[in-house]
Amino acid sequence: MKITVAENAGFCFGVKRATDAVEALLSSGEGGRVCILGHLIHNRLYNESLEKKGVLHVTIEEAERLANEKAFVPLTLVIRTHGVSCEQEARLRALAKKHEHVRVLDMTCPFVKKIHRIADENTDNATVFFLLGTENHPEVQGILSYVRGEKYLFRTAKELQELLKTVMVAEKTAIFAAQTTQNLEEWKKSQKIIEKYCTNAKKFDTICSVTENRQQEALRLAARSDRVIVIGGRDSSNTAKLYELCRAICPHTQWVESSAELAAEPIAADEIISITAGASTPDDIIKEVFETMNHEVSFEEMLEDSLKTLHTGETVRGIVTAISQGEIYVDLGAKVTGVITHDQITDDSSAKLSELFRVGDEVEAFVMRVSDRDGMASLSKKRIDADKNWAGVVASKENGEILEGKVTKVIKGGVIILYNGAQVFVPASHTGVPKDGDIATLVGTTQRFKLIEIDPHRKNSAKGSIRVVLSAERRAKEEELWATLEVGQHFTGKVKNLTAYGAFVDLGGVDGMVHNTELSWKRIKSPADVVSVGQEIEVYIKDLDKEAKRISLGYKTEEMDPWYQFRKQFGEGDEVDAKIVSMMPFGAFAEVFDGVDGLIHISQISLDKIAKPEDALSVGQIVHVKITEVDDEKRKISLSIKALLLAEKKAAEAEAEAAAAAEQAAIDAEMAPYIVKSI
Secondary structure, X not given: OEEXXXXXXXXXXXXXXXXXXXXXXXXXXXXXXXXXXXXXXXOHHHHHXXXXXXXXXXXXXXXXHHXXXXXXXXXXXXXXXXXXXXXXXXXXXXXXXXXXXXXXXXXXXXXXXXXXXXXXXXXXXXXEEEEEOOOOOHHHHHHHHOOOOEEEEEOOHHHHHHHHHHOOOOOOEEEEEXXXXXXXXXXXXXXXXXXXXXXXXXXXXXXOHHHHHHHHXXXXXXXXXXXXXXXXXXXXXXXXXXXXXXHHHOOOEEEEOOHHHOOOOOOOOOOEEEEEEOOOOOHXXXXXXXXXXXXXXXXXXXXXXXXXXXXXOOEEEEEEEEEOOOEEEEEOOEOOEEEEEHHHOOOOOOOOHXXXXXXXXXEEEEEEEEEOOOOEEEEEHHHHHHHHHHHHHHHHHHHOOOEEEEEEEEEOOEEEEEEOOEEEEEEHHHOOOOOOOOHHHHOOOEEEEEEEEEOOOOOOOEEEEOHHHHHHHHHHHHHHHHOOOOOOOEEEEEEEEEOOOEEEEEOOOOEEEEEHHHHOOOOOOOHHHOOOOOOEEEEEEEEEEOOOOEEEEEOOOHHHXXXXXXXXXXXXXXXXXXXXXXXXXXXXXXXXXXXXXXXXXXXXOOOOOOOOHHHOOOOOOEXXXXXXXXEOOOOEEEEEOHHXXXXXXXXXHXXXXXXXXXXXXXXXXXXXXXXXXXX
């Protein structure tokens, strides 16, 4: 017969921390009256042993009543490992604040406390919280009390799938977590369902690493065993999961609370038996079961053999048990305790370890030195982080990922980007900065880049390019814009550069060209007569060739048309002052409006007959003319000076006739008395 006891059997870190603290209170007597909210752990036999030592298991109401008693005996209120609701914890804190003789000792498992923080910090009315857990379990009740907003509980991946068919999560952020002692395989199945139904989900892997290791080890043992004994309380969730996992592989699996429940069955000489236990099972109960089944090997010898032996150069995982200013201590499940000094954690001398770690955190580290005599192992987290970071860099190159990092400094030929702890060199030609630009302006900025060259065997030998990302983003933006372009669309564009025949305008990712003839209604010598580089102008698409990637733009509008402005103010019969701009044999052209000329035919220049326009007019001369005809279709204007001169002549003649008539009338009036009327 061979009996194997699982390395991860019995008290986990959180339970051991709680039981040690309560035992210390009882042995020192400093705690006074010790009361636990509910049961400290899920093990009936252990809880009964505490009651025999005077510990009370109370409700929150009973705790408040005891605190208000006038005996003023020191009272220690212990929060169980599974935690309590946020409302109950607040009431306990209020009691301690109100009464000097009351003390609250929070023994909530650090892993459970972590889920409380997740629920508290990540939920609100815009979220939906889903928890894989066992209904009515105290840990689950405590976690859900911290959730603000909509929340749901599911026991299996199948339940989650049905739940997601009815719960509307499209307009909210879905948050997923698991009770610390849940079945790891069920959580993995749930994650696949989450990925299928929720695109914006936040998933938190909250199953305790100790629970995970315990379950994986139990599966391995069950696979090679003829019989499995699972030890633990009937109300222990993690023990129930162990039993279910083992029984699925080894049908001959028994769940017991103590050796008294062992089945009285004969055991074959060659039978292979494995013993595992839930996180709330004390060592003495495991020892009792083991020794009941095997009288040849002592439990102490078996336990000693189960402890790992560490070797320099190994990578190990452990649980943080204590934190000081200069180092952290790690439980490695070995004969020695792991120590990681500040300088083997981070290069930042100002970093506080108490802010980087919490008791109960899992840490992966590299074994630098082992001292069996001192019972200590010197570890390095920085070494593991560096290896992981470089492995991440290599993987990113292989996957062609777009990365993001901070430009830390300028060196000869380029800049350095810090990405996930690794340094990446970006040549100046790949920074995206023009040749005559200053790459130092990138220092301190966060840039997106791609790895273009890497030596997987030589750490920190990687080249990156910011330019290729910018180019790809620009091309993607161009393609997206080209797909939406249509003739007639209007844009506010920026003049990019000028040529002899027109101006190129950036429409926000693609360029279009405004020909000189489209810049102005007037003839111009250069685009610079109308626009300047950097100027924002309103343009519209006149013509579009998507295959050739050409865009013809229009700039001039009807409102900018001089003829349009002229016609708004003047018409046939109006009189204007005009400037003689040119001479022709048949007449003179005069500018009647900025950009609009009219013809004064030679016959309309003077009352007298002239041989040529220069006989009466000169270029630059201002003359008063009458608009005699407007042809809108041909945009022609006929002007006349003669018409105004004739009008002036007629007016003068009419005025002279009127004056002569008036004078005759006056004479007639004066002579009237002397005229003899005929009889």
